[in-house]
Amino acid sequence: MGYSACHPLPVLSVVPPPAVPPEASPPAPVLPELVAFLDGLPEPHILVDEHYRVVAANPAYRAQFGRQAPVIGRRCHEVSHGIAVPCDQAGESCPMAHSRQSGQRERVLHLHHTPGGEAYVNIELTPLSDASGHRAWFVEKMEPLRVAASEERAHGLIGRSPAFQQMLALVARVGPSPASVLLLGESGTGKELVARAVHDASPRAARPLVVVDCASLPDTLFESELFGHERGAYTGAHAARPGLVEAASGGTLFLDEVGDIPLPMQVKLLRLLESGTYRRVGSTELRRADVRVVSATHRDLAAMVADGRFREDLYYRLSTFPIRLPPLRERPEDIPVLARSLLARVAPGRTLALSAQALARLQGHPFRGNVRELRNVLERASLLCDGDTVDAATLDRALAVASPHLPPAAAGVPPASLKQAEAQALRDALRRHHGSRDALAAELGISVRTLYRKLRALGEAG
Known part of the structure; x- marks a missing residue:
């Protein structure tokens, strides 16, 4: 978040405090400099004490949650969820409970109640210690996850079931990274929608997401479609043409049904993933690719590796971060x-x-x-x-x-x-x-x- 309190703290054994009415235990004084710092951040931030009470809220948070009533002095779960008990007592994951146990910053995905309806929000919570070393406060940062919704919408991912939320939490965690993602799920589970959600949650969201339907490409055209070809590279190649890798430059290349990639092409795809380079068909020029790869399959790739139908090294390259899509x-x-x-x-x-x-x-x-x-x-x-x-x-x-x-x-x-x-x-x-x-x-x-x-x-x- 840009301040030293984000560094991991020593792991301590902390007993969760009992629920104490705000008037029975006044919150510890907060440094004005910290409040001023939070006020300058664009994302919604709050500062809560160990009894879940909001002791400071920046303008972005107040604009989102403070329209109906003031937020200072109320408990965070009451404001954002409309519930009287902490999140972990109401079926959700509580970042404060995790942070007390680990002594470090924690991240979770929550379904918040906002004036505009329910919305998925990434929560990042960081513990802060007072002068005596006691963890007296927690800074909570909220970022809306706009790639999914709990209610009907025109497009995109929809759901609120535990299985859906577990999958979505993985999407939210891996999206901002450059890691290769492998989507595993039955046919019809929405793998392309999840691939788009990974892309939209990444720094590459403004660049193209290019879909390669590996199951529909004939073996003889696969290399040309993926990497492009030069004029005269084969009969009918009357002009040079860039491939789908070039079309995805700066963005995401989505390899749908990656289990159908022919074995001869797998080694060339592996080279692309390992070195970021490739050659057009009919060319000796080495080109550099700037793409993030997301792949998907309904097949059991591990079994295909065991049978010799899929390269083991390619499998591990593609599955840096596997995500299972739950069936309906x-x-x-x-x-x-x-x-x-x-x-x-x-x-x-x-x-x-x-x-x-x-x-x-x-x-x-x-x-x-x-x-x-x-x-x-x-x-x-x-x-x-x-x-x-x-x-x-x-x-x-x-x-x-x-x-x-x-x-x-x-x-x-x-x-x-x-x-x-x-x-x-x-x-x-x-x-x-x-x-x-x-x-x-x-x-x-x-x-x-x-x-x-x-x-x-x-x-x-x-």
Whole structure:
């Protein structure tokens, strides 16, 4: 934070003090110089005593939390969380408890209650000692984490479950660093969204995030796509072309499904990671790359290493900081907020809601395809729904074809009936829509490619 108190202090055995009413134990006097220093910092800062009482708050903190009532003299957890007990007694991690145990600065991710609603905040807490060496105060710094939300939003990461918050805390910790990140998770868990969150939390956020879909690149074109090529490097190379590494210069290179990179290319990728250099296809010139690498896979890379299908040295280079993305079935409490956000995206212009019974069906569904499958189910349900509320019967029809692992009879609706219903819903949309196909796709909340595929199936592709 720029002052000497940030240096780690000796580890002491400190017994947490009992909750003492402010009037029973007046706070120790605070140096005016420290208060003046905090007042000059742009991020919200407070100074709290060992009984959690706020003894000083800078203007940035007062602007965020002091609109409703004064903050001085109140306990920090009351101001930022609206609770009467310390955070670690209410299901969250308390940085003061950690700092008492370690004697050092501590960082945690919290979900704060602000005048604008709930918001994820990075907390950094530093212990300060008085003249006698007793840790009398703690400086708490708050930085909003804008890459995620606990409530519905147009884009980005959404959730508040413990599994989601654990994953998000790792994103917040590694984001500002240059470390390579490996995202591990099932298909549909949102690996690209997490990669963007890592990028947006880094000093490279103003530069590009370039996605490399490793699974879709043929082996023969992989090197050229990644590193670029010179004119005449191969048949059809009529002009020199930079690769995706150059496009990501200064930013982040996201290697999606890194487990699908062919073995011959793995050694060249390793060279890029180790030396920061590469060559275009057909060139002897060594170029330097300024990229941060984030990779993702749904495969078991450790097993692939054991089988000789993935280089061990590359695996360790990519997995400097691994982050596991929880599947949707491990965070069912996030389904209501996810569903509201996704409904707004798949049915723009409509105000769709889920009945309580429909929501219960969603929370009980295994969702092997994770958030991607949830979106598909809701898109299908929106097409099958004529009113403003998706009821349990409509959702059952949408779920009946949501997973190839579930027999159609589970919902009691034959597949042919579902296809007919979806086809009729699409014909109805065509009849009432008089704009372009792009506008229709946007209205239905699907891609233009998906719309044309559906229209071809109906014989309406013209």
